[in-house]
Structure formats: structure tokens, C-alpha cells
Amino acid sequence: MKKITILLFLVYTTVSLMAQNKKTKNADKLFEQYEYVHAVKEYLALVENGNTDNYVYKQLGTCNFNMGNSAEAEKWYAKSITVKQNADVYYNYAQVLKSNSKYGDADLQMTQFAIIQPNDQRSIDFITNKDYLSKLLKKEKLxxxxxxxxxxxxxxxxxxxxxxxxxxxxxxxxxxxxxxxxxxxxxxxxxxxxxxxxxxxxxxxxxxxxxxxxxxxxxxxxxxxxxxxxxxxxxxxxxxxxxxxxxxxxxxxxxxxxxxxxxxxxxxxxxxxxxxxxxxxxxxxxxxxxxxxxxxxxxxxxxxxxxxxxxxxxxxxxxxxxxxxxxxxxxxxxxxxxxxxxxxxxxxxxxxxxxxxxxxxxxxxxxxxxxxxxxxxxxxxxxxxxxxxxxxxxxxxxxxxxxxxxxxxxxxICKSQIVSVVENTKTANFLSNARVTLLDKSNIVLDKLLTNDKGEVVFNVDCNKDYFLEIYKDGFISQRSAAVKTVSGTSKVTIFLVPMEEVVVTENEIILNPIYFENSRSDITTQAVKVLDKLVYIMTQNRDLSIFVKSHTDIRGKDDYNMDLSERRAKSTVDYLVSKGVNAEKIAGKGFGESELKVECNKCSEEDHAANRRSEFIIVK
Missing domain, CATH: 2.115.10 (Tachylectin-2; Chain A)
Incomplete structure (x- = not known):
């Protein structure tokens, strides 16, 4: 046992010369020689022969305490304290009881120790920290x-x-x-x-x-x-x-x-x-x-x-x-x-x-x-x-x-935090009360928090995993972060929200910029996301609003190809809006190929072609 490494200066109660007698002489000699195994046998023999001396009980308790036998030490210390003992016995007994998970009983013995030794730092610490166990149990596992x-x-x-x-x-x-x-x-x-x-x-x-x-x-x-x-x-x-x-x-x-x-x-x-x-x-x-x-x-x-x-x-x-x-x-x-x-x-x-x-x-x-x-x-x-x-x-x-x-x-245990700071991209001011949603790589929502006055939220997460943040605030275009790869410690992510430009709503239409596509592509572009996020915001604030998406192509390509391409653009537009929480029953779309050009031209410039590759939004209800 590790006590061996500190060998012959183990803490034990000093043998009182007055307590020794001819009957305990052999056992006491073994005790003083640190031969606790053999000393225990001698003391036990005395007990079996009817010796009920509290000194013997105390010696048995101390032998077993020094040997690390907490159950036996408890048994004999309990017998020994029927008469007053010195302070070390009560302290050792308290430690034995704690080792046996009997914290209430241990506190009683520590109280007795503190009465005898009120100026001992261990007594002072005990008296001033009576709730020590609950505090220790609440500590984070490392x-x-x-x-x-x-x-x-x-x-x-x-x-x-x-x-x-x-x-x-x-x-x-x-x-x-x-x-x-x-x-x-x-x-x-x-x-x-x-x-x-x-x-x-x-x-x-x-x-x-x-x-x-x-x-x-x-x-x-x-x-x-x-x-x-x-x-x-x-x-x-x-x-x-x-x-x-x-x-x-x-x-x-x-x-x-x-x-x-x-x-x-x-x-x-x-x-x-x-x-x-x-x-x-x-x-x-x-x-x-x-x-x-x-x-x-x-x-x-x-x-x-x-x-x-x-x-x-x-x-x-x-x-x-x-x-x-x-x-x-x-x-x-x-x-x-x-x-x-x-x-x-x-x-x-x-x-x-x-x-x-x-x-x-x-x-x-x-x-x-x-x-x-x-x-x-x-x-x-x-x-x-x-x-x-x-x-x-x-x-x-x-x-x-x-x-x-x-x-x-x-x-x-690898502990990590994601600290997200949300700012206004135009003013650089912190945005309070923005809703930040934490998602895993499977898009499962793990937590939702509101930013404080400094635009901050803090998520406690696992190490070495990918997370995503989605940020929403009234009057701003919603944003989704790139993957945040966590490490041990803190990962700080600053998200800039673009203010929602003023949107004109009439009786028949929402005047909103059209979204544009790359040539021969139906993917939603970064420019399109900014416009569509505005529409998401408008529709989530107006639950009865229904929108029809009209998607178009430029004049290049065959008619049937352009019609198919515009259908795919309409679908990708609708799918994006639905993925952001728009009710699928409130949004529909159709492709019109090159039948409704925004810019009529024979020798069209690249700018003209780009203007024709678009999706537009019509209020249905």
C-alpha cells in the first residue's frame, strides 16, 4: 500500500504508558515496531480472552486505520470512544467513517475533535464548511x-x-x-x-x-x-x-x-x-x-x-x-x-x-x-x-x-464552448435578443438562446464535433453559420446580420427584388438567399399570405431545355422557402422558360441575360 512509501512515520495515536500493562506488552511491542498485522492478532487474542479495555479497542482501531482496513477500524474505534479519548482518535475515527461513506456519523466525530482542538485548522475548516459534501458532489467531472x-x-x-x-x-x-x-x-x-x-x-x-x-x-x-x-x-x-x-x-x-x-x-x-x-x-x-x-x-x-x-x-x-x-x-x-x-x-x-x-x-x-x-x-x-x-x-x-x-x-474529459457574437453588419453594433439556434451536423436542434446586451450567447458542447448556428432577429435577414469545428476550450464565432431593407406591401403585391441564377444553373445563390430570407420573414409574420413563384430563363438554349431549367429553378426556390419554415401549402411555383423576358433583346448583353434568369413572386392571397 502507499502508506509504505512514507513508512515509519505513519500517523497513529501515541501509546499511553499508563494504558499499557503486562497483558498488552507483546501487542504493544509489535505496534511500536509497526508490525500491525501481528499486533492485531495479539490484541484480538486479548479481546477473545475477555479483555474489554478501551485501550485495546483503541489500539485495534489504530492498527486497522494504519493498515487501511476501514471497516475493522470503524468497529474498534466505535467501542473505544465509550470513554474519552484524545483528539487524534476522534479525527481518525471521522476519517474512517468517511471512508465507509458514513458522512453524518463522521461529522459527529469531527465535531468532537473540534471541541477538543478548536484552534486546529482542520477544526476551523470543518466548522466553516458544514455543507462540504454537497459542494464536492456538485463539482464538474474532469x-x-x-x-x-x-x-x-x-x-x-x-x-x-x-x-x-x-x-x-x-x-x-x-x-x-x-x-x-x-x-x-x-x-x-x-x-x-x-x-x-x-x-x-x-x-x-x-x-x-x-x-x-x-x-x-x-x-x-x-x-x-x-x-x-x-x-x-x-x-x-x-x-x-x-x-x-x-x-x-x-x-x-x-x-x-x-x-x-x-x-x-x-x-x-x-x-x-x-x-x-x-x-x-x-x-x-x-x-x-x-x-x-x-x-x-x-x-x-x-x-x-x-x-x-x-x-x-x-x-x-x-x-x-x-x-x-x-x-x-x-x-x-x-x-x-x-x-x-x-x-x-x-x-x-x-x-x-x-x-x-x-x-x-x-x-x-x-x-x-x-x-x-x-x-x-x-x-x-x-x-x-x-x-x-x-x-x-x-x-x-x-x-x-x-x-x-x-x-x-x-x-x-474534453470540454468546449461556442461563443457566438451577433452584430449588425451595417453599424457593427451588438444585437441583443437575437435568437441563436444550435444544431448538430444532422440538423437536429440542440439548444436555443437569446443574445445578451453584448450580442453573446454561450453553448457548452462536446469537443471535436461539427455544429451549426442559425440566427434570427426581427428586421434582419436570417443567417446560418458555416460548420463550427470545436476543440478543447472556446471557439468564438461572430455572425453579422444584414438589416432587412424596407419592403413595400401593396394590396396586390409585395415589391421585392427578384432573385437571379447562374447561367444554366438552378442553385440558390448567395444573392438569392438574402432576398428569400426577407420573404421568409414576411411570410412568418403574415401566416395567411400565399405566394406563387414564377421562374424564368434567358433566350439561350432550346425551348424545352429552358422550360425544364425554369421548372427546376421554381422548385429550388420553393424548397428553400419551405426549408426555412414557410408552410408548404402557402407556396407554389412554376417555370415559364423564356416566354416572359424581362429584357427583350436580339443581341443581348450578359447583363440582359442575367436579368432574364430570375424568379419572381406573386401574391395569391
Whole structure:
């Protein structure tokens, strides 16, 4: 499990010496040695023998809390709080209840925690955000998750992709010594090759980095030639001795290696490692100048904090700096990952979330406050080690939501907007209250909106699709946009509406310009659209109006050909009007060939021929 990566500084309730007795001595020793699996067996044996001590219940709750067994932790914490406990027990119990989706009960325990520790930032955040759950549930979903095929039945986590290689930590190396915290094998670093079809090769061990202790997760420089990774300080004979329990206590430390001839060499510990505190979970920025990591070193605000250190040009390091209380809380913050655009993702148990570790983001450029990125990335369980590869537009998440730490791909949900601005083509003024209709490529109406005072409407749409806009406003010729191809982000479209010229309506006719056609063609031209849209507007405002379309040709061509051509022109004119919403029963048309010339001529000019190729409109009713 990922708790292993922070190893021997797990948050647990300190064993009270007054609560210990001869009966709990063996169990307490195992507890202090972080052998939680065996400690649980000892404490359970005491319970089975009739021991109903609340101290034992509390110890069982804490063991299971540190092992990630939320159901068992809830059971024993519930028994322990029948007598007053210290603040950490109530806080841990609240987190366990949240992990079991019992948010109401968790709030009761957080209230008790806040009474005992009113000045703790976690208490303040809880009291001022009682509706936190509803706010989190309303957050927009940003990713789609899928469990990766590289997972095993052991802990797999901390995935990060460089080029086409996926690196991660795994406890699949069975057959050797197991870790007492969770009875799983020690962690090793593995790699898998990513293919263009989205598949992954069988993982292989990165043997030159792995030892008999824990390794991982990792972070690579932009050129892929430098790797930073977590391992144990035992590798450098760096440890503390616990003479009472006859223990050698190591820490998680950070190491660096250089790639040479395809292998990792020159493994060196970082200079700020210590036998007294941990340094782990590295993330190097794109320039290779700043290394982010997690640590409980002196100066930490909570149990584990996010830190950064400058990497000098000569390969040396500056002095680590805590990222401060905007990011770090009195709880644990870990698993930092910094993107190329300086967005920091990290996991927190101290900031408000669904339960366990939640993933947060913060823009380091603006100094904004951390943002819980919501579901489905976050759940009531532990969600951590979130990374992004923007070149391949894919992220990775580690989570124990299925009962064991697994790696999930996190594909960004592509969100797009179409911002349409409608203007008067003659005055360039914005047109408010214009009706803008959004259609898909099958001409299915998806939405209708009215423009605001700035002539704007905004449509939320899918990425990489074609959409069309139709714009209507009284007194203007209707307009249809060309296809709008959406991308991630915003597509802005400006539509210019032509004002409707004044139309003279008499008792017998509508005086409207005729529409003209290309030679030997029946297609509706751009000039014809402007005239016909005026007629559409007039007819939609006068529902009883009926129109007869007379279509004509010039004198070129044979009579029967011209008659057929004029019939096609009449039909295309009528079809256009009907397509725009004119009642088909109110419009009819007929072709007249060259029988009714507008310009009588023997040697006709091109202008004369063009004037004769037309459709005219007669009021029938």
C-alpha cells in the first residue's frame, strides 16, 4: 500500500504508558515496531480472552486505520470512544467513517475533535464548511477513469509516464520477506511500454534500482536521463537504533541516478536525507531546476508536508523550503506532481475531502488555494499519486477504492464552448435578443438562446464535433453559420446580420427584388438567399399570405431545355422557402422558360441575360 512509501512515520495515536500493562506488552511491542498485522492478532487474542479495555479497542482501531482496513477500524474505534479519548482518535475515527461513506456519523466525530482542538485548522475548516459534501458532489467531472491492465493482486501505485514508458511501484515481487504493516512483499520499481493502441506491455522490474528494501515512486527529468526515486535509508546504513525494542529504524529517503547506455547508474542519496525524518515521492519540474517532494522534516506544519528544493546547475541542491500553510495542513500532504505549466497536484488527508487521501490541484503561478478536483478522481477511499502526461493527454491515479492499491488511467474529459457574437453588419453594433439556434451536423436542434446586451450567447458542447448556428432577429435577414469545428476550450464565432431593407406591401403585391441564377444553373445563390430570407420573414409574420413563384430563363438554349431549367429553378426556390419554415401549402411555383423576358433583346448583353434568369413572386392571397 502507499502508506509504505512514507513508512515509519505513519500517523497513529501515541501509546499511553499508563494504558499499557503486562497483558498488552507483546501487542504493544509489535505496534511500536509497526508490525500491525501481528499486533492485531495479539490484541484480538486479548479481546477473545475477555479483555474489554478501551485501550485495546483503541489500539485495534489504530492498527486497522494504519493498515487501511476501514471497516475493522470503524468497529474498534466505535467501542473505544465509550470513554474519552484524545483528539487524534476522534479525527481518525471521522476519517474512517468517511471512508465507509458514513458522512453524518463522521461529522459527529469531527465535531468532537473540534471541541477538543478548536484552534486546529482542520477544526476551523470543518466548522466553516458544514455543507462540504454537497459542494464536492456538485463539482464538474474532469476525467474518465479506467483500471489499467498492468495491475496485479498486490499494491500497484505511483504511475508516471515518460515518452512511452510507464514507471510505477508494485508489491508483486512475491516469495521474499513481507512487510509487517500490511503483510505484503516489499515494493519494487517496474516499467511497462505504452503502445499507440492504448495497450501496455507486461511490466518488468527496473533491476538496477531495486534492492531488498522498498523502492518507488519515481520522477524523471524532461530528457529522461535523470531519475529521482524513493528508497530506504538502510541502503546507506542510515538508521536509528531503538534499544528498548531492539530495532533498527530506517526512513524513506530520496535518491538520484543517471542513465548510461540504457541503464541507471551512479545512484546517489540526496544531501538533505536524514535518519531522523523521511524524504519521499519526488517530482522534478520541466526545467529540472526545482524538485518537489514530501517530508516530515523539521519545519513541517503537519505530519507530512509538501516541500521543494532548488537543483543547482552543478547538480547540487539548495535548502529545502516548505510550501506553506496554503497547501500544507496539520494533517498529511504527499505525492506531489508538477506539470509543465506549473500546476501542482498532490494528495491530502488534512484538507476537506471525501475521505482518506483526496487529490488537490493548485496553480503555482497564481498562488491560488488548493482545489479538490472532485469525482471520479476522488472517492471516499484513498486517492493519490495523480500524474499527467499532457503530450499523450492522459493522466494516472492510484486508489484503493477496490480494496487494494490499483493504478487507473485518467482521460481528461474534453470540454468546449461556442461563443457566438451577433452584430449588425451595417453599424457593427451588438444585437441583443437575437435568437441563436444550435444544431448538430444532422440538423437536429440542440439548444436555443437569446443574445445578451453584448450580442453573446454561450453553448457548452462536446469537443471535436461539427455544429451549426442559425440566427434570427426581427428586421434582419436570417443567417446560418458555416460548420463550427470545436476543440478543447472556446471557439468564438461572430455572425453579422444584414438589416432587412424596407419592403413595400401593396394590396396586390409585395415589391421585392427578384432573385437571379447562374447561367444554366438552378442553385440558390448567395444573392438569392438574402432576398428569400426577407420573404421568409414576411411570410412568418403574415401566416395567411400565399405566394406563387414564377421562374424564368434567358433566350439561350432550346425551348424545352429552358422550360425544364425554369421548372427546376421554381422548385429550388420553393424548397428553400419551405426549408426555412414557410408552410408548404402557402407556396407554389412554376417555370415559364423564356416566354416572359424581362429584357427583350436580339443581341443581348450578359447583363440582359442575367436579368432574364430570375424568379419572381406573386401574391395569391
Amino acid at each position: 476525467f474518465v477513469l479506467n483500471k489499467l491492465e498492468v495491475n496485479s493482486d498486490k499494491s500497484d501505485f505511483g504511475a508516471v509516464m515518460y515518452d512511452n514508458t510507464l514507471y510505477f511501484s508494485s508489491g508483486r515481487n512475491v516469495g521474499g520477506k513481507t512487510y509487517g504493516v500490511n503483510d505484503e512483499p516489499f515494493l519494487d520499481i517496474y516499467q511497462s511500454t505504452y503502445s499507440a493502441d492504448g495497450s501496455y506491455s507486461d511490466p518488468i522490474s527496473v533491476t538496477e534500482l531495486n534492492t531488498r528494501f522498498h523502492e518507488g515512486p519515481v520522477s524523471l527529468s524532461k530528457d529522461g536521463n535523470t531519475i529521482y526515486f524513493s528508497s530506504e535509508s538502510f541502503n546507506d546504513d542510515l538508521f536509528q537504533k531503538d534499544k528498548v525494542n531492539k530495532l533498527k529504524i530506517s526512513q524513506v529517503n530520496l535518491y538520484k541516478a543517471i542513465k548510461k547506455n540504457g541503464k541507471w547508474t551512479a545512484i546517489t542519496p540526496l544531501p538533505f536525507n536524514s535518519k531522523s525524518y523521511s524524504t519521499s515521492n519526488p517530482s522534478i519540474d520541466k526545467d529540472g531546476k526545482t524538485l518537489y517532494f514530501s517530508s516530515n522534516m523539521p519545519g513541517s506544519i503537519g505530519g507530512i508536508d509538501i516541500w521543494k528544493v532548488e537543483v543547482n546547475e552543478d547538480g547540487g541542491f539548495g535548502t529545502p523550503k516548505n510550501l506553506g500553510n496554503k497547501i500544507n495542513s496539520p494533517g498529511d500532504e504527499s505525492f506531489p506532481f508538477v506539470t509543465d505549466d506549473n500546476m501542482l497536484y498532490f494528495s491530502s488527508k488534512g484538507l476537506i475531502g471525501f475521505g482518506g487521501y483526496d487529490v488537490f490541484s493548485v496553480d503555482l503561478n497564481s498562488g491560488s488555494v488548493p482545489n479538490n478536483i472532485g469525482q471520479p478522481i476522488n472517492s471516499e477511499k484513498d486517492d493519490f499519486a495523480f500524474t499527467l502526461n499532457k503530450d499523450k493527454n492522459i493522466g494516472f491515479l492510484s486508489s484503493n477504492r477496490s480494496g487494494v492499491d490499483n493504478i487507473y488511467s485518467a482521460s481528461p
